[in-house]
Amino acid sequence: MAMDDLRESTMRRGEDMINDESELQIAxxxxxxxxxxxxxxxxxxxxxxxxxxxxxxxxxxxxxxDVIGKNLAHVLVPERFRQMHIxxxxxxxxxxxxxxxxKRIEIEALCADxxxxxxxxxxxxxxxxxxxxxxxxxxxxxLRLEAEKEVRASKNKYQNLFELSTDAIIVHTxxxxxxxxxxxxxSLLGLSxxxxxxxxxxxxxPETALAHAKEALADxxxxxxxxxxxxxxxxxGKPFAAELSARQVETSGGPLVHGVVRDISERKQHEAERDRxxxxxxxxxxxxxxxxxxxxxxxxMFYWSPATYSIFGIDPSEGVPTTDSLRPxxxxxxxxxxxxxxxxxxxxxxxxDITHRIVLRDGxxxxxxxxxxxxxxxxxxxxxxxxxxxxxTKVAEANLALTEAKEAAEAANVAKTHFLAxxxxxxxxxxxxxxxxxxxxxxTRLTDVQTQYLEQAAASADSLLTLLSDLLDLSRIEAGEIDxxxxxxxxxxxxxxxxxxxxxxxxxxxxxxDVEIAPETPExxxxxxxxxxxxxxxxxxxAVKFTPSGRVxxxxxxxxxxxxxxxxxxxxxxxxxxxxxxxxxxxxxxxxTGLSRRYGxxxxxxxxCRDLITVMGGTISAASQPGVGxxxxxxxxxxxxxxxxxxxxxxxxxKNGIVxxxxxxxxxxxxxxxNALVVSRRLERxxxxxxxxRDGVEALRMTTERDYDIVLMxxxxxEMDGLEATREIRARGGSFLHLPIIALTAHALRxxxxxxxxxxxxxxxxxxxxxxxxxxxxxxxxxxRTSSMTRDLLTPDTSVNEWDDDLDLFAEVLExxxxxxxxxxxxxxxxxxxxxxxxFRQIHSLKSSAANVGALPLQTLAAELDGLSKExxxxxxxxRLPGLVTLIEETExxxxxxSRRAAS
Numbered sequence: 058m059a060m061d062d063l064r065e066s067t068m069r070r071g072e073d074m075i076n077d078e079s080e081l082q083i084a085x086x087x088x089x090x091x092x093x094x095x096x097x098x099x100x101x102x103x104x105x106x107x108x109x110x111x112x113x114x115x116x117x118x119x120x121x122x123d124v125i126g127k128n129l130a131h132v133l134v135p136e137r138f139r140q141m142h143i144x145x146x147x148x149x150x151x152x153x154x155x156x157x158x159x160k161r162i163e164i165e166a167l168c169a170d171x172x173x174x175x176x177x178x179x180x181x182x183x184x185x186x187x188x189x190x191x192x193x194x195x196x197x198x199x200l201r202l203e204a205e206k207e208v209r210a211s212k213n214k215y216q217n218l219f220e221l222s223t224d225a226i227i228v229h230t231x232x233x234x235x236x237x238x239x240x241x242x243x244s245l246l247g248l249s250x251x252x253x254x255x256x257x258x259x260x261x262x263p264e265t266a267l268a269h270a271k272e273a274l275a276d277x278x279x280x281x282x283x284x285x286x287x288x289x290x291x292x293x294g295k296p297f298a299a300e301l302s303a304r305q306v307e308t309s310g311g312p313l314v315h316g317v318v319r320d321i322s323e324r325k326q327h328e329a330e331r332d333r334x335x336x337x338x339x340x341x342x343x344x345x346x347x348x349x350x351x352x353x354x355x356x357x358m359f360y361w362s363p364a365t366y367s368i369f370g371i372d373p374s375e376g377v378p379t380t381d382s383l384r385p386x387x388x389x390x391x392x393x394x395x396x397x398x399x400x401x402x403x404x405x406x407x408x409x410d411i412t413h414r415i416v417l418r419d420g421x422x423x424x425x426x427x428x429x430x431x432x433x434x435x436x437x438x439x440x441x442x443x444x445x446x447x448x449x450t451k452v453a454e455a456n457l458a459l460t461e462a463k464e465a466a467e468a469a470n471v472a473k474t475h476f477l478a479x480x481x482x483x484x485x486x487x488x489x490x491x492x493x494x495x496x497x498x499x500x501t502r503l504t505d506v507q508t509q510y511l512e513q514a515a516a517s518a519d520s521l522l523t524l525l526s527d528l529l530d531l532s533r534i535e536a537g538e539i540d541x542x543x544x545x546x547x548x549x550x551x552x553x554x555x556x557x558x559x560x561x562x563x564x565x566x567x568x569x570x571d572v573e574i575a576p577e578t579p580e581x582x583x584x585x586x587x588x589x590x591x592x593x594x595x596x597x598x599x600a601v602k603f604t605p606s607g608r609v610x611x612x613x614x615x616x617x618x619x620x621x622x623x624x625x626x627x628x629x630x631x632x633x634x635x636x637x638x639x640x641x642x643x644x645x646x647x648x649x650t651g652l653s654r655r656y657g658x659x660x661x662x663x664x665x666c667r668d669l670i671t672v673m674g675g676t677i678s679a680a681s682q683p684g685v686g687x688x689x690x691x692x693x694x695x696x697x698x699x700x701x702x703x704x705x706x707x708x709x710x711x712k713n714g715i716v717x718x719x720x721x722x723x724x725x726x727x728x729x730x731x732n733a734l735v736v737s738r739r740l741e742r743x744x745x746x747x748x749x750x751r752d753g754v755e756a757l758r759m760t761t762e763r764d765y766d767i768v769l770m771x772x773x774x775x776e777m778d779g780l781e782a783t784r785e786i787r788a789r790g791g792s793f794l795h796l797p798i799i800a801l802t803a804h805a806l807r808x809x810x811x812x813x814x815x816x817x818x819x820x821x822x823x824x825x826x827x828x829x830x831x832x833x834x835x836x837x838x839x840x841x842r843t844s845s846m847t848r849d850l851l852t853p854d855t856s857v858n859e860w861d862d863d864l865d866l867f868a869e870v871l872e873x874x875x876x877x878x879x880x881x882x883x884x885x886x887x888x889x890x891x892x893x894x895x896x897f898r899q900i901h902s903l904k905s906s907a908a909n910v911g912a913l914p915l916q917t918l919a920a921e922l923d924g925l926s927k928e929x930x931x932x933x934x935x936x937r938l939p940g941l942v943t944l945i946e947e948t949e950x951x952x953x954x955x956s957r958r959a960a961s
Contacts, residue, residue: 096195102188104128104146116197118169135167149182150189158182166195174199225318231278231305233258236313245320247292263288263296277303277314289318298325339363346448353441354403368425368448370417388414388422406431406439412449424453473532484525492518493735493826527661534668541673545698546586548578548622552611555593559601567606570597578615579697582622588669589693595662596626596689604630621675622695627688633681641679642667718832719744724765726756726782727801728774736769739828753777757785765796767835772802772813780816787817790940797838801826874910875952882945885938893935897926915948
């Protein structure tokens, strides 16, 4: 009501003071207050509110009726400002001056809900009828302040980004005048911000880049965004490569250009190096004919390097090849291999390294080596193949030539080996006769001069035999045809035998040979006695040969943990110089060339020793000091063994006055008259009766005419050789299956002994023939024959055990077996090559049937023939059928005899 009274009072006073003011003007004034967007609050001199327009109600959350008459200090003024507000009004009353009167200030105002809001305040004093009134205009500036805050934050953010950017940023006008730049730009260009502002951007470029920069600026001014590579000047005034991105930005002050400059000099350097290396790689690939490729498995697309195109003879302008277009280039014989590799790569991610051939358009064939790896996804599936392809045609041709040369050399070596073997046979055969005749001559009455001549002739023959043996050993070693025949040997025997040979050879030397055997050395070891004796004899021969006088010592030791035998030969001879030691084991090398003329020798002994020891898996070494002596040390694997038979030297028959071959009838098949004479006389002197056959055909005939105890069969004879003759004899069956046949041969290569045994021979003696070795072989073969001939054709006791001691059941089985034998015999007698499958089935069945009743000889022969049939040796099986039939007949008799005895 106070406001109405004020209005009425004002109107009355106005009528008195301003006669021309109308009611319309008052209404308009009131309308302005009510419709004002700003808050209008009028208070009297005491601070009481007399007007509170709608905008104020909306802004502060009050109803007009709730605030009219209340003190402004308690309605809108926050508590912390109230005393200041009251004091200000009092001062205005007293002085007419106030700190906020006539000013526009920003202050906090209190709302109805107790919250404060920022407002812009302007107070105008009004004096009416002697009273002071105040009109306060308030405007909520929350949104404006928030917007200003956001603007400040945005500006700060921009400024931070501007300053902290790792790229140089330059801001200039559309005419090129620099207005700002960040720290990175200042550092990069060597310009302070103060110095740079006002410069034209063209001053930042070298002369060579100005035209390009001018074109870029023109594009930006026209509204286009540009990104170019150009050059700027650094702090030293030197140009550097840079990437410039620029665009026009509208600002309140007008359009500006924002340019971002990035130093790419290092990248350009890397690119230049990469280009250089790519050129070098392309050059290297071209020279090496090595290309690279990639293949996208999903799309089937290829990437080929230029060298790959060159290898395949394809012009790159023809486009990227595909799997289909490549197929005609693959060699037909290699296509399956390549496709398998590709399938394995696609399905399993398997890498490959293959050598194959390609066929070019002109029909020429090239050999290439393709290698590739599979790149796989995180799931393990291959998605790309990367690899290389290299033209190795020249290498392949060189390898082929090398292979052909190697094969030719190997063929030549084989030919040489066979030549030496042949020559060995041809030389050993007459040498055997010479040595044998000299031996026989030595047993006749001779004068002293004749004896001297004979001894010299025998020594020369022995030397020739030694040289021949060395050459043959060397040839066999080169051909890899040296076999080590390991069996139990008495350790002391091979040592004593070697020493005996040396003492006999050097009987005139004033040298003593001592032997020291370590206590832990076993009595016998597993080893090749002949080869160990050969090695030790050779080392002892050298030791004694180069020791004018004194002692030679043989030291024998055994390493139980390593299971190895060691023997050292130590002499007190002239020694070997240090420069010769490394070459000592080279062939045809001798430590003392001057002495070699005196003592002889071809310089092969130590070479052969080394090679033999190497084949055994052992080692040999030498240590020496000139004037003091030498030590040769040998270590070979040799496990301890137990001797099953007494020593060969123990209690021989002849030492007890027994003639070892007394009563033996021997057939000697030998084409050489000399050898036949020597062997015959030697055997006859030991009690044997000897008949001679000149070839294999004659030997076959003579074995049918007379029952010989032993056949000595020369392997190489005219008409029919010894191997074929032996097969024919064995094929007769019956007693001929057990006739001892001993091979006499000068052949000495790997497989010779095996071929003799496979042909059915009982033993093997090499030429030149040592009579003791021959007699020993004859006695062993004769003993084996006796054992074979006296064995039971039927061993029922063993078989009965298999039938749980049921004698009646076993008798029934024997009776059935007897019937089966008759059927087998009938079938086999009518055998022919066109029925060989039936024959082989019968033999297989016979093997099992014979085993069931204990007919072991029949089972053994049937098993042997069954094995030959499975090896495809049908003709040999058919040839031996008569012998099988004969054994069936003998077994029939044995079964019948056993049945009769069992029935009685």
